[in-house]
Amino acid sequence: MLSYAIRRAGGAAVVLLLVLTMVFLMLHAAPGGPETAYLGNNPTPEKRAAVLAQLGLDRPLWAQYLTFVGSILTLDLGSSLTTGTPVSELLADRMLVTLELGLVAFVVWTAIGMLAGALAAARRGRALDAVVRVGSVVALSVPSFWLGLILVLVFGLYVPGVLPSSGWATWDEGVGEHLRSIVLPAFTLGISAAGVIARTLRTSMIEALDADHVTFGRSLGLNERTILSRIALRNAVIPTVTVIGMMLGTFIGGAVLIENVFNVPGVGQLVVSSFLAHDYPVAIAATVWTAGTFLVATLVVDLLYFAIDPRIRAQFLERSTR
Amino acid sequence: MRTVVELPAGQAGDTGAGPLLEVSGLDVTYRTARGLLPAVRDVSFRVERGEVFGLVGESGSGKSSLVTALMRLLPRGSEITADRLEFDGTDLLTMPESRMRRLRGREIGLVPQRPMTSLSPVTPVAAQLRRLTGGEVDDARLHELLTDVGLGGLKARLGDYPFQFSGGQLQRMLIAVAVLAREPSLVLADEPTTTLDATVQAQVLRLLLDLRERLGNTVLLVTHDLGVVAQVCDRVGVMYGGRLVEVAPTRQLFEDPQHPYTRALLAAMPSNQARGERLRPIPGTVSGAQLLPGCPFAPRCDRATALCWEVDPEPTEHAGRTVRCHHPGSPA
Ligand SMILES: Nc1ncnc2c1ncn2[C@@H]1O[C@H](COP(=O)(O)OP(=O)(O)OP(=O)(O)O)[C@@H](O)[C@H]1O
Ligand code: SF4
Numbered sequence: 001m002l003s004y005a006i007r008r009a010g011g012a013a014v015v016l017l018l019v020l021t022m023v024f025l026m027l028h029a030a031p032g033g034p035e036t037a038y039l040g041n042n043p044t045p046e047k048r049a050a051v052l053a054q055l056g057l058d059r060p061l062w063a064q065y066l067t068f069v070g071s072i073l074t075l076d077l078g079s080s081l082t083t084g085t086p087v088s089e090l091l092a093d094r095m096l097v098t099l100e101l102g103l104v105a106f107v108v109w110t111a112i113g114m115l116a117g118a119l120a121a122a123r124r125g126r127a128l129d130a131v132v133r134v135g136s137v138v139a140l141s142v143p144s145f146w147l148g149l150i151l152v153l154v155f156g157l158y159v160p161g162v163l164p165s166s167g168w169a170t171w172d173e174g175v176g177e178h179l180r181s182i183v184l185p186a187f188t189l190g191i192s193a194a195g196v197i198a199r200t201l202r203t204s205m206i207e208a209l210d211a212d213h214v215t216f217g218r219s220l221g222l223n224e225r226t227i228l229s230r231i232a233l234r235n236a237v238i239p240t241v242t243v244i245g246m247m248l249g250t251f252i253g254g255a256v257l258i259e260n261v262f263n264v265p266g267v268g269q270l271v272v273s274s275f276l277a278h279d280y281p282v283a284i285a286a287t288v289w290t291a292g293t294f295l296v297a298t299l300v301v302d303l304l305y306f307a308i309d310p311r312i313r314a315q316f317l318e319r320s321t322r
Numbered sequence: 323m324r325t326v327v328e329l330p331a332g333q334a335g336d337t338g339a340g341p342l343l344e345v346s347g348l349d350v351t352y353r354t355a356r357g358l359l360p361a362v363r364d365v366s367f368r369v370e371r372g373e374v375f376g377l378v379g380e381s382g383s384g385k386s387s388l389v390t391a392l393m394r395l396l397p398r399g400s401e402i403t404a405d406r407l408e409f410d411g412t413d414l415l416t417m418p419e420s421r422m423r424r425l426r427g428r429e430i431g432l433v434p435q436r437p438m439t440s441l442s443p444v445t446p447v448a449a450q451l452r453r454l455t456g457g458e459v460d461d462a463r464l465h466e467l468l469t470d471v472g473l474g475g476l477k478a479r480l481g482d483y484p485f486q487f488s489g490g491q492l493q494r495m496l497i498a499v500a501v502l503a504r505e506p507s508l509v510l511a512d513e514p515t516t517t518l519d520a521t522v523q524a525q526v527l528r529l530l531l532d533l534r535e536r537l538g539n540t541v542l543l544v545t546h547d548l549g550v551v552a553q554v555c556d557r558v559g560v561m562y563g564g565r566l567v568e569v570a571p572t573r574q575l576f577e578d579p580q581h582p583y584t585r586a587l588l589a590a591m592p593s594n595q596a597r598g599e600r601l602r603p604i605p606g607t608v609s610g611a612q613l614l615p616g617c618p619f620a621p622r623c624d625r626a627t628a629l630c631w632e633v634d635p636e637p638t639e640h641a642g643r644t645v646r647c648h649h650p651g652s653p654a
């Protein structure tokens with residue numbers, strides 16, 4: 001297990017380096033360099049050259065690349081070009097907001113999706129099943145950006161005061177206020193993933209109920225509750241975890257969109273605002289943090305997969321002893 | 323010297339002297355994408371207490387469907403109807419599901435066809451075997467059961483998962499929970515050895531028969547292997563296209579088959595070829611036979627007449643057994 005974790009972490013590190021490289025190249029290919037943040041309109045060539053030299057942007061590309069990777073690896077992220085605040089400080093506050101939003105959306109929606117999928121499979125062909133099937137298709141096909149705008153409109157304009165449609169209340173502003181401000185963004189962020197999870201679990205459970213071992217269990221008089229909750233669910237969770245892993249992108253990438261729609265001061269909002277302001281160090285740090293979070297989350301799901309499927313474990317042990 | 327005591331007819335039911343299983347007019351129909359598929363059609367037979375009843379027939383003839391129907395475990399969307407489906411004098415068809423569930427495993431045990439997939443892949447075997455015996459079994463008893471089926475050496479490995487055992491080992495475990503743990507009076511064994519290595523097949527079959535000797539249960543044995551039938555079965559039913567085309571005591575069936583399909587089946591037996599007879603595969607295939615209006619075997623039968631194509635023969639008593647054929651009889 002430990003060596004599996006180490007191996008997977010090694011893989012994640014390589015991917016992270018690739019992400020860094022791509023961010024670097026993209027920033028250099030994009031029109032209007034970071035110096036734009038410093039220069040007003042129509043800067044003189046002299047002034048531009050001076051700023052470039054100050055930022056080290058007149059050096060060869062490979063040297064800039066090494067400095068860039070080095071500074072990220074040593075967590076020396078520099079300061080914002082626009083406000084002068086250290087990037088690490090900026091990121092620290094917003095990181096917590098994004099993590100909380102993502103985690104709440106993930107936990108709540110995954111639980112709802114799994115519950116709905118399992119109940120639909122258990123009540124296959126009945127009314128509840130039909131509700132879940134239709135509901136999950138609707139949930140997964142609604143574009144979250146559009147849904148977010150609709151919710152902002154509804155709660156901001158038509159039924160104001162029910163739930164805050166914009167902004168983020170911190171814990172200091174009261175637990176109730178804080179939780180209320182999470183509701184709409186978290187709802188929008190995870191609904192499509194919940195639809196996918198519900199459908200996957202339903203299908204996998206129905207498939208699992210056809211398995212030979214379920215028939216054998218029934219032939220020995222096991223009751224339906226044991227069959228569903230102990231056997232079919234246990235088997236159906238494996239393909240569902242794979243899908244949950246694939247949905248992580250929605251939670252982390254989706255935060256970029258959703259935070260902007262609901263004006264939530266998280267990393268996602270920072271990514272957009274810093275890119276628009278050509279705030280080079282902030283943009284890099286926010287992007288890399290987002291990618292890094294995604295990699296870590298994927299890694300956790302992979303390890304979970306390893307923990308719940310004894311066959312994967314055995315395959316790995318076989319390979320590593322050979 | 324043995325004395326045979328004849329029971330007065332009235333007492334037969336109370337003392338459980340009637341047949342253990344009585345089936346009459348059983349139909350099993352699957353609803354498929356291409357319409358209704360009558361997998362078992364108008365099947366009638368009885369299994370006497372203590373006997374080994376063999377069920378043979380080629381792939382798709384409806385053997386598993388029949389066995390599964392007896393336990394009322396057919397998949398969703400399939401239908402069972404019967405004039406009579408009685409186990410130990412009790413009607414299985416109208417029995418509420420809760421009672422049927424108590425019967426499963428306790429009164430009727432199933433030994434499955436594919437041991438490799440008959441335990442859940444994600445739970446250690448010890449926990450599953452305990453669960454499958456109704457959770458009433460402690461470690462000591464479990465070990466005792468496994469020792470009894472020849473798996474005494476596996477004590478230390480019971481925390482392992484099914485895929486870490488061989489098919490033969492798994493089948494022994496399944497037999498331990500399905501046959502030995504609760505000693506059901508009827509054991510349904512659906513091709514219990516077909517997926518096992520040739521060397522293991524005989525051992526597993528031996529185990530089933532030894533247990534039967536010890537526990538005195540009745541066995542319904544589905545098999546492809548006519549050699550096994552000849553060795554272990556008291557009576558045999560031959561299935562074709564969803565029908566039970568001939569039912570006879572084993573010896574009679576082998577010495578003097580009456581249904582043309584049974585004759586063809588026996589002629590195709592390897593041991594008959596070894597005796598120098600020429601290989602006689604049965605021409606044609608079984609597919610679609612269930613849907614024919616007349617005799618399901620007509621397309622492949624060398625005796626088929628116009629009547630055979632049009633009218634499905636009813637079961638009749640002939641030469642001391644039941645046969646479904648318009649023109650039964652010994653080989654010319
Ligand atoms: N769940 C199902 N749904 C639809 N059709 C089925 C189902 N199970 C079996 N059948 C069909 O019913 C017929 C009888 O199948 P069955 O499995 O009972 O045959 P069998 O004699 O046990 O064959 P084998 O020797 O291959 O096990 C076949 O045509 C098969 O395709
Ligand atoms: S009824 Fe006719 S076709 Fe069918 S087995 Fe008998 S002789 Fe052959």
Ligand SMILES: [Mg+2]
Nearest residue numbers: 385386387512
């Ligand atoms: Mg079968």
